[in-house]
Amino acid sequence: IEEVQEILKNKFRDFDIPSAHQVNVGHGAYGMYSRYKIKQHKYAGGGPNDGGNWGFIEVLEIKNPPDGRCGVVIHECTSHNGAVFTEWVTLEKAKSAFEKNFSESNTEEAFQKLSGFKRRVVCGLMTPWFYAVGDQELFGDFTFPEGLQNDPTYKLGQRFIIEDYSGDLILKTCLGCRHYIITETHHPYTEHNHRIVQWDDGTFWDDISGSIGKSIRPLRDDELWIDEAIQQFHRLLLGKSKAFTINFIDGSKFIGRIKPPAEHKGLLTEEGKYYIIAHLKGENEIKKGWVDFKPNRVAPNLLKYITLKGKEKGRSVERIEVKDQEVTRGGKKWSGVFYSYTESA
8 A cells, every 4th residue: 555655646646635525417317426516518428229339428617626627628438439528718619619519429630620629638448537536536637547456567657668550669657457357158167367457648458459559568777768758858848948868878868959930039928918009911900909918728929819819700910019018927928839740641
């Protein structure tokens, strides 16, 4: 028990142990409990069918989210893929996204193109944080899984390196393992032991369906630099550092830093009030006045914020001029970066 507690303290953050208050959120003929105050605004679902398959999608408003978490989500769950949820800027945006896509079998791409979308979290077999009950601990986006069993290889907190089928290396943390027994149909006295391994990113692996890559093995002591590099890179993306260095035992060094594009130089990223003049594309009229700005993931700088506001009203902002500003003392300032990737054909 002491060893598990130590792993939890060192490996996971964002612990929260509220009261045991429970709310039942209805899902068709059944429901899920939560210790948070949740209102279900939209719901659609079906099953199980003859094949035992089922699924549902719902819009939830969590009225008392802890630790500054997003309180508006669209939660989806199917018997094939498990759970996934997306966060939304406002309840109205989430309802609109639901109405447009609740019958879609794959909402991943559709949701990300809609206004108000914040991020998508794959839970798999894990329970999302907003369906925690009693004194279940939270770590990141999930509740700590129950019913995990001891396994000599797949231990709680153990880091693994997985080489996927494209040759890329992926680092995952094991959250434990569930063992189960399957009896052969034609030989009822013949039993086979199997296991399902859960990972910290919501994915899982079982030894019946096969491997999740070419190879999977525990992280060795001489590979701890990989873990350090990932942590330092996250700090870089969040704007908590300007650069980082990884020292290798042969004297070599890896130096990582962000080089922003030239067009980002001089962009205003500090929270405050700005008096701007906005020039609209294809229009002689200009818009001017004071604007309250607070950077976030969607609009990390003032230009992006004004551009998005114009887009919501069907107008294209060509350029802006800042004539005056009142920066909020101690206010938020965006200094991190965002990234995207493009898969080659």
